[in-house]
Each structure stands twice: as structure tokens, then as C-alpha cells.
Amino acid sequence: MPELPEVETVARDLQPLILGKSITEVWWSGKKMRLPWTNSWDRALEGLIFTKVSRRAKWLVLHLAERGAGWDWTGGSALIAHLGMTGQLTFVRRGKEYELPKDHVHLRFGLVSSGKKANGLNEGLRRDFEAGELRFRDIRRFGGMAYAKDSAEVDLFFAKHRLGPEPWDCPLDGWLGALSGTKRLIKAVLLDQSVISGVGNIYADESLHAAGIHPCRMASSFNEAEGAKLLEMADSVMRKAIENRGSTIRDYVGGENLNGGHQNSLLIYGREGEACFRCGILVKRFVVAGRSSHFCPVCQKAPKDAGAKPVRQRRGPA
Template sequence: MPELPEVETVRRTLNQLVAGKRIESVTVSLPRIIQRPAEPEAFAAALAGRTIETVERSGKFLRIVLDGLVLVSHLRMEGRYGVYAQDEPVEKHTHVIFHFDDGTELRYKDVRQFGTMHLFAPGEELKQPPLSRLGLEPLSDSFTPDALRKMLAHRPTKIKPLLLNQTYVAGLGNIYVDEALFQAGIHPERSADSLKAAEWRRLYESIRATLERAVEAGGSSIKSYVNGQGEMGMFQHQLLVYGRKGEPCSRCGGPITKTVVGGRGTHICLRCQPPRRKRRAATAGELSN
């Protein structure tokens, strides 16, 4: 699934490709992708004649801002956008086509068919699901060490599942949580309420740094991800633990191991990310002293 860096890269390329274009008509061939309004015909009619002003992002969601409407789009597992000439053959699994009046088209392709699209009046998209459920935006000014700590520090839950929960921190997925926890030296099974202040700061810094480097590299093309111009991301060549099971750790030389945390495959270095030791129970002799 595309995570924040991949969606941000798609946002930037789409903004270059479609901002200022006027939609002449919309073709929907897979109605269930359209979540709001309920009828795909109403979706198409609402967009006809609208001009795309800009493309923005909230967590893993794209926000295509038009004159008078906002289209909220989630790519899910395999969704991708591309801009084509109208006379180019339409590829299989293309489910929504935005026909522009300049002879080009924005096409949405989704092999797994899990993507979603919602239409809202401007400003309403932030007050209603799905965007109203999102937590801290990790590349925004509101994402600070204190904000992260206040959100999660009191929870007796493993830190990795908490970071994957979009209602707490928006945009993080399996790849970048593994990378950030490694950079911070925190075992993914540590409970959030066991982390010290210095560890929260390291975690904050590693999340920001990992995401910023990934965005700069155009995201990670682990499976099928490409940006709006059909280009692969390059950050997979910089990954330190994710996908490197059995390889030596770049820091200590120990082996990268893979386990399961919260139902997700998880890559760690046990030397650099030691699990927190449990307190040893006092013996009868120690209690009597």
C-alpha cells in the first residue's frame, strides 16, 4: 500500500500534470470506487465543467481541489493515476477516467479495486469521514515531540501497532514504521507507556527524517508503486531494515531478523533495538534485608 512518501510524490507529480485543467466529462466503469455521492452518475455530473485548482494530501489520502468541490481519493493497495492522450489505448483495470477539454485524460487504474473516491464541498472534507478520523500529520508543524508523546505515551500498547493506527499518526505504514523504530533504537514490541522522554524525541526525529528522505527519493517501489508520471521511487535502495531479513545490520553487523508484531511482518536488529528487560522479582532474602 502506498504510504505517505509515495502519496506525497503522486501529489506533487499530479499537481504538475493536471492543475489548471478543466474536466469535460467523467467515465466510471467500477461504481463501488465512488463512495460519495452514492450514484456514480451524480459523481460524474458534479465534476463536469469543473477545473482542478491544486492537488493536496492528508495522510495517505489525495485531495484534488476543484472550483467548488474537493475530491478525496485513497489509492489503497494498488491504485494509481496517470495522464494520457485521449487516443491512447485504455489499459485493463482502468476504472475512472476524467476527460479534460484539452484532449488529455486523467485515468485511475486499480488492479485490486480497493480504492475509494469521495466528493465534498470545500472544507467539509476535513469534518467528515474519512479525513475526520485522521490523527497527527507527521510532516506538519503540529507534529512535535510533545504532541506525539501526549497522543501515545499513556497507552500500554505495543508501539508499532500504535504508529500504524491512522487515527493517531496519519500516513505511516509498515515500511516507514520499521525504518523509524530502527533509527530510534526502539523495539517494536515496547509498550508506549514504557518509553522515556529521550526515546520519544528520538522517535519523533526518526519519523520526520525517514519520511523526508523518502519523499526526496520519490518513495519506495517495493511492489507496483509508480508516481503520476509512471516513474518508480528510489528509497527502497536506502532502506536499513525493511526487506533485509538475514542481511547484516548497517550499524552493528548483526543479522536483521523478521518477526510478526500486531499481525504485520516486522524487520528489526535485536542488537540495536533490544527489547526492554522485565524487572526481576525480588527474592525472599532481598525482601528481608
Template sequence: MPELPEVETIRRTLNQLVVGKTIDRVKVLLPRIIQRPEDVEEFCFLLAGQTMRSVERRGKFLRFVMDDYTLVSHLRMEGRYGLYDRNDPLELHTHVVFSFTDGSELRYKDVRQFGTMHLFPKGQEFEENPLKKLGIEPLAEAFTLEAFRAKLAGRSTKIKPLLLNQEYIVGIGNIYVDESLFVAGIHPEREARSLTRKETAALHSAIVSTLQDAVRAGGSSIKSYVNGQGEIGMFQHQLKMYGRKAESCYNCDHPIEKTVLAGRGTHYCPKCQPMKRKRAKKVKGALRP
């Protein structure tokens, strides 16, 4: 599934490809992709004549902002957008086609057919699902260390499931949670409330730097991800933890282990990311490690 860096890369690419183009007509070949409105014909009617003003991102969702409406799109497992000439043959698994007045087409393909599209009057998309309950953006100015500490405070939830919960922090995803926890030296099964102030600061910094590095590399092409121009990401070549089960840790050479946590494959180094934090003990007025 595309995570924040991949969706951000797609957003930037689509801004170059479709902004300023006006929709002539829309063709929906798989109606269940359209979640709002319920009437697919209404979806097509409302979009005709709308000009693409910008492509934005909220978590893992793309927002196509137009004159009067905003289209909220989630790619799910394998959804992808591409710009074509209207005379190009329609490829297999193409489900929605946005034909522009200049003769080009933005086509949405989805092999797994899990993607969704919601159309809202512009601005209303933040007041209803799927965007309404989303948490803080990890690459936004609002994602301060203080805000992050507040998200973890008092939470008995294990740190990895909490970071994957989109109502707390959006877009990090499985790959980048594993990478961030490794950089911060934190075991994925630690309770969120057990993190010290120093560990919380380290994790906050690791999340931001990992995501920024991934965006600069165009995301990670683990399976089928490509951007809107068909280009793969390159961050998979920088992964230190995810997908490296039984390989040697780059820090200590200990074999990387894998478990399942919150239904997701989880990679960690038991030596660099110890489960239990060592605490100093008082003995006759002195501190003993």
C-alpha cells in the same frame, strides 16, 4: 500500499499534470470505486465543468480540490493515476476516466480494485469519513515533540501498532515505521508508555527525517508503485531494515529478525533494538548498572 512519501510524490506530480485543467466528462467503469455519492451518475454530473485547482494530501489520501467540490481518493494496494491523450488506448484495469477539455485524460487504474473515491462539497470533506478521524500529520508543523509525547503518554499499546494507527499519526505505514524504530533504536514491541523522554525525542526525530528522506527520493517502489508519470521511487535502495530478514544489520552485523506484529511483517535488529531497556539500580546509595 503507497504510504505517505509515495502519496506525497504522487500529489506533487499530479499538481504539475492536472492543475488548471477543466473536466469535460467523467466515465466510471467500476462503480464500486465511487463511495460518495451512491449514485455514480450524480458523481459524473457534479464533476462536469469543474476545474482542478490543486491536489493536496491528508495522510495517505489525495484531495483533488476543484471549484465547488473536493474529490478524496485512496489508492489502497495498487491504485495509480496517469495522464493520457484521449486517443490513447484504454489499458486493462482502468476504472475511472476524467476527460479534460484540452483533450487529455486523467485515468485511474487499480489491479486489486480496492481504491476508493469520495466526492464532497469543498471543505465538507474534513467533517466526515474517511478524513474526519485522521490523526496528526508527521511532516506538519503541528507534529512537535510535545504533541508526539502526548500521543504516547499512558498508552500500553505496543509502539509499532500505535504508529500504524491512523487516528494517532497518519501516513507513516509499515515500511517507514520499521525504518524509524531502527534509527531510534527502539524495539517494535515496546509499550508506548515505556519510552523515556530521550527515546521519545529520538523516535520523533527519526520519523521526521525518515519521511523527509523518502519524499526526496520519490518514495519506495517495493512492488508496483510509480508516480503519476510512471516513474519509480528510489528510497528502497536506502532501506536499512524493512525487507532485510536474515541479512546483517548495518550497525552491528547481527542478523535482522522478522516477526508479525499487528498483522504486519516487522523487521528489527535484536541487538540495536533491545526489547528491555536497562535500568540503573540503587545499591547502598550508589548506582549500579
């Protein structure tokens, strides 16, 4: 499930692979995605050159320039992608297409080297100028891609989605204000992209565990130290996950179709019934804020009025 660290890994992988390449053709499966593709974008994209790959929260931004535009130019048009739950955005070298799964592929962008010498383009990043295709694959189609024809449209797109700051950009006073000003459980607040962006279910559980806070705590019950601690843990948990190239629970792959490595470092998510690494007590799982939530009943003390719905224990093999 791609969250900020997974999307950051895709961005870092893709940048050197597609930088300086131009789009020769666009193919769409015709299947409806969460972010609906529009046929008329195909013609507009042909001939455009990738100049930069960036990320905002869980969104990927593939910046494009018109042929002849300055190489250091990063404004202008862009392809914006969200990976949803099972989205994969990878660069596939020509001739290697059939080494990768071809089911559930919804968008393919044919790419060739622009043939231009780089003026100001970081030579170190251009390690590969082979032709190939940028491929969007998404089993559940909760993700999708959109084209924004200029920087104003890119800005409008992100304004519409009302993304809050990422953990490392989140001012403490704003965060504490958001906690005190809501009647929601802390788990729901962590997952609210307009309050703090980039955190999904996995890293919300990891952050709460690292901070020793139960997911059913009312956000408004936090004192300053608790709020600061949680923000600090969200920051460090995400940074470590980025270092490990994200977590592959099932379908996530980076921009080079490689699995992440952080799934082996998760301390609480997916560990129901296993011993807490800190205290040895068995990890529990409840549905909180409509999401499966993993926590340690000792390290993360439950509030007296915890109102989570118990989840039926999954039986292992007989």
C-alpha cells in the same frame, strides 16, 4: 504500498499535469472499491477545472473550481483519493493510453485544457496543456475516490477520518502523552492514523530502526528522550523518502507513472535474513500488531516480555 511519501510524490507529479484542465467526461468500471463511487457524481464533475493538488496524510485532494471562478481559489469542491495498497493515480496523455496497463482501471476522467489564460495561475507549473485523462487504477481495490461538492464536505470527510498530525506537525508533548496513555505496542501506535498520520508499515519499521527501538516495546515504557528520538526519526525518514520520490516495492507509481527510488535506500524493511547495515547481524521479521515487522535484534534491543509471533522463515530457492 503508498504511504505519505508516495502520496506526496503523486500530488507533486499531478499538479502541473492537470492544473487548469477541465473534466469532460467520467467513466467508472462499476466495480466496488473501498471508497465506493457514486454514479450521480459524474454529472456534477463535468466542466469543473482542477485548481490545485494537495495531500493530507495518505489522502490526495484534487481541488476543483467552477468555470469562471477565480484561478487562485482553492476552496470548494474536490476529488479525494486514497491509493490503498495498489492504487495508481496517473495522468495519461491522449494517444498514449495503450502504453499503460488498462486492466484494473476503475475511474477515468477525460481532461482538456480549459482554454482560459491563467490569471494568477503559476505559469511555471503549466508545462503541459495537452488533453488526456486522469486514471485511477487499483488491483486490490483497497483504495478509491470520492467527490465532495464543497469545502464543508471536504472538511466533514477529513473530520470523519480523524487524522492525527503528520510527523513534522506533531507537537512533542501530545506525542509523549499519546505514548504514555496507551497499553499498545509502539508499532501499533505508529500505524494508528489518529495518533500520527501518514506512517505506514514500511516507514514505521524504518523509523523504529533509525531510532534503535524494538517494535514490541510498550509505548508507555518510553522515556522522553526515546519518544522524541522516534518522532524525529519518523520525520527525517519520511523527508528522505519524499526526496527519493517514494518506494516502489511492487505496484506503486507516481503521477507520471514512474517508479519511486527510495526502495534502494530502505535500511530495514524487506531485508529479512540480510545483514544489518549498522552492525552486520541478520535482520529478523516478526508479526507485530498484525503486520510484518522488520528489525535488527542488536540495534533494536527486545523488551524482556516481547510478545511477537515468530514468522516462518521463507525458504529461498533450493
